[in-house]
Amino acid sequence: MATKKNIKISCAFCASKKDSLFSDLNKDDLESLDIHKSCIMYKKGQTLYYEGTRPMGLFCLNSGKVKVYKITSDGKEQILNLAKAGDFIGYRALISEEFYNASATVIEEGAICYIPKADFLSILNNNPRFFKRMMQRLCDDLGIMEQKLVTIAQKSVRERLAATLLMLKESYGLEGEENSTLIDIALSREDLANIIGTATETVIRLLSEFKNQELISLQGKKIKVLDPQGLVKEADFYGI
Amino acid sequence: MATKKNIKISCAFCASKKDSLFSDLNKDDLESLDIHKSCIMYKKGQTLYYEGTRPMGLFCLNSGKVKVYKITSDGKEQILNLAKAGDFIGYRALISEEFYNASATVIEEGAICYIPKADFLSILNNNPRFFKRMMQRLCDDLGIMEQKLVTIAQKSVRERLAATLLMLKESYGLEGEENSTLIDIALSREDLANIIGTATETVIRLLSEFKNQELISLQGKKIKVLDPQGLVKEADFYGI
């Protein structure tokens, strides 16, 4: 077992900065982030935080992928969000000074920075532009969550799976030959089911049907989208 | 048909103020709200705004009740939120300067104030404490929405109905004799179904079962909770 090694990554020169909420911080603020920041490699399966614990800082993904999820009283998992390079995790609990109300676990290993609570809140309170940016982000998150709620409440599993594949294609798509797109994220079938809110077996069966319809192809556990238009049709029951 | 009459209600003396986000505004800010504010009576069925339109101001309920909902492509309605006296509606679209992504319709008549966008944004931008308060509110909303998502995705209709009745009891409960609580909101069975994400008939059947179990009683379309503990058990499949 290798020792966890602190990696030196300056926020100012972080390759993921351009995608992140920190993208328009000034030089001073960025440097202040570096002072107490830590950054270590996380392996698949490691958990960044558990629901019910108190946030002490902010996670920022330099690389790797993380799922954010809640566990119900009867032990089922519901994935709320997937995070990739440049994404923050756990800012809501930090801002509202409450306990985490979800857990976060690494699904693809990567370097993840940790900015102590005090440093983050200091920038938040002293940089109105950043404050506004966070507010905007919360508004966006809320809109996304509302849309997810409607989809889960009103669409069939088949439609939700098609919609989820399209969403994953947008976020994790790697263009391939002949208009095909590889969904480049190591999601297990179970994870996929826990995004959609269904049983693993149902996901497997529907994926197999989509494959027979030549909407997708399966390369091991990775999925390649062959016919996005076809998926759009599947996603909208009475669509255009 | 009566003419819409502008009602004079001062924010500073609004009976609902103590419950609202405006509760700790100072005197000057409150008075500035009154200048351009309008306030009229809305009847049941009237719509405050439609999804896809541009917000021009903020709705604040002095009295009455409003449902906020989205309509899916195949015409189904999903209720996202219920608002009552003291509640704001539509602040998210206003803050993030986007189109409404839900519609709002009156379900119980009441007086509803309308604060022009400029006045609201002016207070937001010049009163850091209020800004923080809004941020906090957005965080809370997001947490609530996430919990709803998990519940709809992972719980049975029966459990969701029980949970919804308990939620309605908290928000709209009127204590009655013998530990019973009347849920004082004029929700149709269809509305209730559209909160839970199920069919109207299913709601009716389950309500009837709950009545037979003596968890609730039905008084016309209003529901009285007789055994909240029993409902808690129904809400948690593998509860405590």
Place this chain on the structure above:
DNA sequence: CGTCCATTTGAACCCGTTCAATTCCCGTGG
């Protein structure tokens, strides 16, 4: 008092779950 919509009840159907069995894949140790 009649009309119209909401509510209720009935019954058939089907989507999705659940349980069970098999196969596949991958890392690990002999």
Place this chain on the structure above:
DNA sequence: CCACGGGAATTGAACGGGTTCAAATGGACG
């Protein structure tokens, strides 16, 4: 290098919760 073990993925089959369609009843309101 290959056999082994174990979890993930797949397939099969039966069950059941919930939807859908249809019809009857009730209740509000003009």
